[in-house]
Amino acid sequence: METPDLKKVGLKATLPRLRILQLLEHNRQRHFTAEEVYKALLETGEDVGLATVYRVLTQFEAAGLVVRHHFEGGLSVFELNEGYHHDHLVCTKCGKIVEFIDEIIEQRQLAIAQEKGFEIVEHCLYIYGICLECR
Amino acid sequence: METPDLKKVGLKATLPRLRILQLLEHNRQRHFTAEEVYKALLETGEDVGLATVYRVLTQFEAAGLVVRHHFEGGLSVFELNEGYHHDHLVCTKCGKIVEFIDEIIEQRQLAIAQEKGFEIVEHCLYIYGICLECR
DNA sequence: ATGTATGCAAAACATTTGCACCTGG
DNA sequence: CCAGGTGCAAATGTTTTGCATACAT
Numbered sequence: 123m124e125t126p127d128l129k130k131v132g133l134k135a136t137l138p139r140l141r142i143l144q145l146l147e148h149n150r151q152r153h154f155t156a157e158e159v160y161k162a163l164l165e166t167g168e169d170v171g172l173a174t175v176y177r178v179l180t181q182f183e184a185a186g187l188v189v190r191h192h193f194e195g196g197l198s199v200f201e202l203n204e205g206y207h208h209d210h211l212v213c214t215k216c217g218k219i220v221e222f223i224d225e226i227i228e229q230r231q232l233a234i235a236q237e238k239g240f241e242i243v244e245h246c247l248y249i250y251g252i253c254l255e256c257r
Numbered sequence: 258m259e260t261p262d263l264k265k266v267g268l269k270a271t272l273p274r275l276r277i278l279q280l281l282e283h284n285r286q287r288h289f290t291a292e293e294v295y296k297a298l299l300e301t302g303e304d305v306g307l308a309t310v311y312r313v314l315t316q317f318e319a320a321g322l323v324v325r326h327h328f329e330g331g332l333s334v335f336e337l338n339e340g341y342h343h344d345h346l347v348c349t350k351c352g353k354i355v356e357f358i359d360e361i362i363e364q365r366q367l368a369i370a371q372e373k374g375f376e377i378v379e380h381c382l383y384i385y386g387i388c389l390e391c392r
Numbered sequence: 393a394t395g396t397a398t399g400c401a402a403a404a405c406a407t408t409t410g411c412a413c414c415t416g417g
Numbered sequence: 418c419c420a421g422g423t424g425c426a427a428a429t430g431t432t433t434t435g436c437a438t439a440c441a442t
Contacts, residue, residue, distance in 0.1 A: 134396070134397070134440090134441060134442080135441075136396090136397060136398080136440075136441070137398095137440090138397080138398070139397090155431095156431080156432080157431085169399085170398085170399080171398065171399040171400065172399095172431095172432090173398085173399070173400075173401095173432085173433075173434080174397080174398055174399070176431090176432060176433070177397085177398085177433085178397095180432095180433095192327045192328070192329060192330075192331055193327070194327060195327075196327055196331050196333065196406080196407085196430095196431080197431085198331065198431085198432085211369070211370060211373055211375050213375070214378050220373050220375070222369055222373065224365050224369060226361060226362075226365050227361075227362050227365045227366070230359050230361050230362050230365075231362070231382075231384055234346070234357055234359060234384070235346060235384055235386055238346055238355050238357065238388075239388060239389035240346050240348065240355070240384065240386035240387065240388050240389075241386050241387045241392065242384055242385070242386040243349050243385045243386050243387060244385050245382070245383060245384040245385060245386075246382070246383055247366075247380070247381070247382040247383075248380060248381055248382075249366055249369070249370055249375065249377055249380040250377070250378045250379050250380060251370055251375035251376050251377040251378050251380075252375065252376045252378060253373075253374060253375055254374035254375075257376065268422095269415090269416060269417080269420095269421070269422070270416080270417095271415075271416070271421090271422060271423080272415090272416095272423095273422080273423070274422090290406095291406080291407080292406085304424085305423085305424080306423070306424040306425065307407090307424095308407085308408075308409080308423085308424070308425075308426095309422080309423055309424070311406090311407060311408070312408085312422085312423085313422095315407095315408095331405095331406080331431085331432085332406080333406080333407085
């Protein structure tokens with residue numbers, strides 16, 4: 123299943139790429155920093171370099187396979203692009219991330235961009251807060 | 258006008274702080290990276306260090322005088338906190354920034370956070386697009 | 393085979409920090 | 418005067434890049 127995805131976007135099906143894609147696809151955790159991906163692979167005995175993780179994630183982003191987020195603190199977080207856009211609620215205490223999508227907000231964004239003469243390329247909405255468990 | 262602001266938040270009215278505040282207050286440009294603030298001050302003949310710019314901006318942020326944004330590319334951008342929250346449209350070609358506020362979006366955010374059990378600390382919405390002039 | 397991908401180490405950035413010196417109140 | 422602020426240089430943390438080697442097709 124993963125290999126065709128890679129070929130489809132013009133990337134050779136190399137081991138590091140397959141491993142990274144697998145990790146992103148088959149994991150309860152959906153959001154990873156490059157460092158987290160790197161450590162997770164090392165733990166499973168894969169011998170990959172951090173530089174390769176960055177290179178692969180960047181290629182995946184360019185290919186539309188993953189989405190890169192810039193959360194507070196300047197850290198990049200990557201997640202698999204499941205094809206549907208969504209926004210994020212981030213707990214500032216435990217780091218928990220909840221995804222959501224709101225059609226009303228989406229529509230308002232389109233209307234605002236149009237009103238201001240912008241052609242939307244992308245948009246992201248981050249709500250930072252404290253989740254139930256952390257209060 | 259600026260001095261009282263600084264005193265009010267418990268910061269000594271030192272030259273670098275005054276200069277940085279002035280720059281943020283009296284300028285057509287409203288959004289600056291630390292580097293831009295630094296260069297702007299050097300150009301006006303001020304002898305400040307980049308480290309001080311970062312320190313002062315961070316203090317201003319803690320004091321609520323400025324807001325720090327994490328735009329795409331991982332760059333931090335600072336703007337004066339005029340007291341009212343607003344969101345941003347950013348042109349991915351020329352970097353132009355347009356501010357906006359939409360009550361419907363604000364309300365939806367509150368509703369979503371409540372629904373998911375989050376107590377909102379802050380939130381930011383960035384719409385990246387291409388502005389009229391760049392098309 | 394052969395062009396591309398990788399790992400490693402070094403470079404490039406953005407940001408922070410340690411420390412001796414300076415300055416505002 | 419003296420606590421706090423500053424400039425400089427060095428440290429940090431993240432991401433990128435150069436290059437010789439290894440791999441997929």
